[in-house]
Amino acid sequence: MAIKQLSIFVENREGTLVEVTDAIAKAEVDIRAMSVADTNDFGIFRLIVTDYDKAKAALEEANCFVSITEVVGVAIEDKPGSLAKVIKLLAQNNINIEYMYAFITISRQFAYVVLRVADNAAAEKILVENGISLISDDDIENL
Amino acid sequence: MITLHNHYYQPEVETMAVDDIKKLQEEKFLKQVRHVYDNVPYYRDLCAKKGVSIDDIKSLDDIKKLPFLSKDDLREAYPYGMLATDIKDCVRIQSTSGTTGKRVVAFYTQNDIDLWEECCARAIVAAGGSNEDVVQVCYGYGLFTGGPGLNGGSHKVGSLTLPMSSGNTERQIQFMMDLNATILCCTPSYAAYIGESLKERGYKPEDNKLKAGIFGAEPWTEEMRRDIEKSLGIKAYDIYGLTETSGPGVSFECEEQQGMHINEDHFYAEIIDPETGEVLPEGSKGELVFTSLDKEAFPLIRYRTRDITVLTREKCSCGRTFIRMKKPMGRSDDMMIIRGVNVFPSQIEAVLLNNGYAPNYQIIVDRVNNTDTFDVNVEMLPEDFSDTPKKITKKEKELQAAMKTMLGINPTIHLVAPKTIARSEGKAVRVIDKRKRLGISI
Numbered sequence: 001m002a003i004k005q006l007s008i009f010v011e012n013r014e015g016t017l018v019e020v021t022d023a024i025a026k027a028e029v030d031i032r033a034m035s036v037a038d039t040n041d042f043g044i045f046r047l048i049v050t051d052y053d054k055a056k057a058a059l060e061e062a063n064c065f066v067s068i069t070e071v072v073g074v075a076i077e078d079k080p081g082s083l084a085k086v087i088k089l090l091a092q093n094n095i096n097i098e099y100m101y102a103f104i105t106i107s108r109q110f111a112y113v114v115l116r117v118a119d120n121a122a123a124e125k126i127l128v129e130n131g132i133s134l135i136s137d138d139d140i141e142n143l
Numbered sequence: 144m145i146t147l148h149n150h151y152y153q154p155e156v157e158t159m160a161v162d163d164i165k166k167l168q169e170e171k172f173l174k175q176v177r178h179v180y181d182n183v184p185y186y187r188d189l190c191a192k193k194g195v196s197i198d199d200i201k202s203l204d205d206i207k208k209l210p211f212l213s214k215d216d217l218r219e220a221y222p223y224g225m226l227a228t229d230i231k232d233c234v235r236i237q238s239t240s241g242t243t244g245k246r247v248v249a250f251y252t253q254n255d256i257d258l259w260e261e262c263c264a265r266a267i268v269a270a271g272g273s274n275e276d277v278v279q280v281c282y283g284y285g286l287f288t289g290g291p292g293l294n295g296g297s298h299k300v301g302s303l304t305l306p307m308s309s310g311n312t313e314r315q316i317q318f319m320m321d322l323n324a325t326i327l328c329c330t331p332s333y334a335a336y337i338g339e340s341l342k343e344r345g346y347k348p349e350d351n352k353l354k355a356g357i358f359g360a361e362p363w364t365e366e367m368r369r370d371i372e373k374s375l376g377i378k379a380y381d382i383y384g385l386t387e388t389s390g391p392g393v394s395f396e397c398e399e400q401q402g403m404h405i406n407e408d409h410f411y412a413e414i415i416d417p418e419t420g421e422v423l424p425e426g427s428k429g430e431l432v433f434t435s436l437d438k439e440a441f442p443l444i445r446y447r448t449r450d451i452t453v454l455t456r457e458k459c460s461c462g463r464t465f466i467r468m469k470k471p472m473g474r475s476d477d478m479m480i481i482r483g484v485n486v487f488p489s490q491i492e493a494v495l496l497n498n499g500y501a502p503n504y505q506i507i508v509d510r511v512n513n514t515d516t517f518d519v520n521v522e523m524l525p526e527d528f529s530d531t532p533k534k535i536t537k538k539e540k541e542l543q544a545a546m547k548t549m550l551g552i553n554p555t556i557h558l559v560a561p562k563t564i565a566r567s568e569g570k571a572v573r574v575i576d577k578r579k580r581l582g583i584s585i
Contacts, residue, residue, distance in 0.1 A: 007530035009560045039532045041557050046530060065560035069530040098531065116530065 001134050002070035002120040004052045008045040009065040012038070019062055020045055027051075027058035032140050033114055035101035048073070048103070048114060050141050072123050073135035075110040083113065086132060093126050095119065105143045112143070150462070152268040152300065153261065156408045157463050161456065164407050164464065169203040171436035172411060176200050176209070179442050182227040185220045186212070186444065206413070207422055211432065211445045217247045217387065226250055228440045238286040239386045249386050250440035256295065258437050262384075262392030262406045263296025269397045269404075269461070270355040270380040272326050274301030277352075279324035281333060282360065283309040288390025289360050293328040296392065302326070309333065312340050323352040331363035331371060331379070332496055338374030348376030357382050359391055362471070362489040364549065367497050368400075381470060387446055388433050394468055399459055402467035409437045412466065413445070414454055417475035428453050430475045431468065449474045451487070479576065481508055482515045484552045488573050491519060494549050498542060499524065503564050506554075509577040516555075519546070523558035 010016040024031065024047075033048040049055045052068065059066045076082040090097060095117050103112035112135060117123045124134055135143075151157045159167070179186050180197045189210040190196070199208055217225060226233075232252050239247045251259070272278065278297040282289025290308055297304040305318055309329070315337060318324065327334060334356050341351065353375055359382035368379045383403050384391035393410055394403035405412050413422050414429040423429045431448045435441075450471035459467060473487020480486070492502045505520040527538050539556045547553045 005530060007528075009528055011559065037530075037532055039536065042532070042535075042559075044530060044532060063562075065525075065528065065563075067528050067530065071530075 001072075001124050001136055003048060003073040003114075003135060003137050003140060005069050005071045005114065005116075006047045006049060006052055006055055006059070007067050007069055008047070008059060010043045010045050012040070012042055017045065020059065020064055023058045023062035023064060024049065024055050027054050029055040029058070032105055032143055033101060033103040033112070035099070035114075037099065046101070046114075048140060052137070069116070070120055072115040072117060072120050072127075073140070074113045074115060074127060075133040075135050076113060078107070078109060078111045082111070086113070086115075086127065089126055089130055089132075090115075090117070090123060093122070095123050095126070103143070107143075150268070152265040157265060157404075157465065159408075159464055161464055165203070167408060168411050168436060171408075172203050172206065172434065173200065175434070175436055175438075175442055176444060178439075179227055179444055183225060185216070185224045186210075189216070203411070206411070206434065206445065209445055211415075211420060211447050212443050213447050214247065214387075214449070221246075222248050225441055225443070227442050228252060233440050236286075237288045237291065237386055237390060247387060249389075251389075252439045255389070255438055255440055258409055259292060259389040259392060260295030260299050262389065262395075262409065263292045263382075264299035265296075265406065266357055266380070266382050266392050266395030267293070267296050267300050267302065267326065269395055269463075270326060270357050270378070271398070272297075272300050272302055272355070276300070276302040276325045277305065277323055278302040278326045278328060279305040279307055279315070279319055279322075281307045281309055281315055281327070281329040281337075282391075288384065288386050289328075289330075292384070292390040292392055293357065297328075312337065316340060316344065319351060319353070320346075325352055325354050327353055327356040327375070327377070329356075329358065330360050331358040331367055332361060334358055334371045334375065334379070335367065338371060342374065348374060351376065353377045355380060357395075359383055362473075362493045364493045364497060367493065370497075383468070383471070385448060387441075387443055387448075388435050389438065393433065394465075397459065397461035397463060399461050401459065402455065402469050404459070404463045404465035404467050405454075407465045409435065411436055412454060412468065414452070415447075417449075417451070417478075425454055425456055425466075428472075431471070447475075451475050451478065451485075477574070479506070479508060479574065481517045482552050484550065486517075486550055486552070490549050491546065491554075494542070494545050495521060498545055500542070504573065505564055506574045507577070508575070515578070517552065518557060519554045520557045520559050520564060522561045522564055525561055527558070528560075 008020050030050040031047055035046050037044045056066050098116040100115045193210045195208050233250045234253050235251045236248050280293045284290030294306055356377050356379045371379050380396040382391050382395045384393040394405040396403050411434040413432040415422055415432055417430040431450045431452050433446050434444050451473050452471045453469045455467050473489045477488050478485055495502050503522050507518040509516045527534050535558050539558050543556045
């Protein structure tokens with residue numbers, strides 16, 4: 001069920017993000033979610049896209065350094081307290097969230113969130129058992 | 144107990160009294176200077192430019208008056224300008240890799256080759272070799288001196304020689320195991336690689352019959368020596384040489400592993416200040432300079448090796464009386480002084496190789512608020528990159544600690560994406576010293 005996330009190594013200098021976003025644009029791939037982790041020297045640009053194979057090929061063509069990680073995609077109801085519920089569930093089951101970020105897509109019913117945990121399968125099992133919907137790579141294409 | 148004759152290849156010279164060595168060197172030197180002066184117009188011109196005549200050279204001490212030769216001279220004199228005999232007296236050439244510019248071509252008479260091979264034979268015997276050994280030579284054969292030198296030395300000792308040349312690790316391992324090789328000759332990095340490959344194939348260090356390795360032709364560290372010794376179950380010996388003087392075997396290690404004995408009956412060594420050219424006393428750190436005392440075809444007088452080392456005449460318990468040189472710390476033309484410490488790119492390269500990184504790096508030195516900054520960019524290993532900075536930051540810290548151990552000062556390591564540092568063979572790209580641009584004296 002886990003979804004594929006692209007991580008792109010970007011040096012902290014002008015223009016590196018331009019190269020990355022240009023490559024994705026040229027490949028005609030849509031970005032559905034993103035976040036950046038940064039240090040003094042470099043950043044890691046994380047993306048959920050509509051076609052990760054195509055995006056990865058285009059990025060590598062543009063000499064970007066890319067890796068693919070599996071993360072958990074969660075669809076939570078768009079109302080107060082839904083995110084807190086998910087996080088509490090994971091905490092109660094000792095599943096630590098390394099990082100999380102939200103999708104750009106706006107729907108009236110759901111907010112989509114990316115969760116990075118050590119054990120995807122364990123997190124997914126707990127969430128599904130508690131009636132929380134997950135999203136797959138196929139869903140992302142149709143969002 | 145080791146019996147003398149198994150211990151030395153030529154005991155009469157290897158254990159000669161120091162005074163006798165000096166007398167022998169002086170005798171050979173005076174003859175050699177005359178030979179070069181008479182037959183190499185290029186060197187005669189250099190002498191004239193320096194205002195020295197052959198008549199001024201009456202003792203070995205007078206060597207100080209003579210001009211140095213550098214790699215640039217050899218390039219300028221390429222191909223025949225340094226040849227001191229007729230071509231009809233020469234039987235072979237060897238050549239440098241040419242990675243730092245035009246190749247240097249060295250010529251050999253049959254006698255030159257015999258003496259060179261004897262030097263290599265001394266190294267093999269010092270590593271415990273005899274006619275009962277199986278010597279696997281996986282230095283490259285051809286223009287490179289490594290293969291031909293150790294091959295010839297092994298013949299002289301009477302060992303069974305496996306002329307493997309470099310590469311094809313599968314075949315190296317097959318021959319090593321099937322033919323019970325006892326002495327391995329190759330570069331230290333290839334020895335480390337063979338060690339890993341054996342492990343991958345499920346062999347333990349005691350499964351092979353190797354007892355010793357003779358490793359040279361690239362910089363390596365004591366740490367690397369211990370790793371190789373452990374992974375192959377051998378004793379690892381260092382060997383030094385350069386194409387310009389003959390090839391490997393200019394100096395070699397004995398079982399004490401405390402520096403390499405220079406074959407002083409064939410080579411006269413000096414240590415000079417690389418800046419002023421002044422000869423430094425024994426024990427000083429400086430640039431190593433060699434004079435070939437016996438070479439006929441390509442005899443170099445005062446050739447600047449660019450290698451920085453220290454010589455010691457201290458008594459060695461192996462019984463050899465030849466002066467010893469420390470493993471070169473780096474090249475004089477590459478030396479940087481950072482926060483008052485001498486740093487050589489070769490040291491950084493050795494740390495990278497020892498830690499599994501490609502020797503592809505860039506050093507950036509600058510001065511901020513009167514303090515030197517020292518940054519090293521290194522290409523990360525693809526497997527160290529995932530989706531968080533944690534692993535990269537951890538790897539940077541580990542590499543920094545390894546550098547500190549080797550250099551004595553702390554560089555800031557920046558891991559960068561693979562294949563982003565230009566693969567140039569020149570030195571300028573390796574080091575960016577911004578202090579020079581600022582006109583700061585360093």
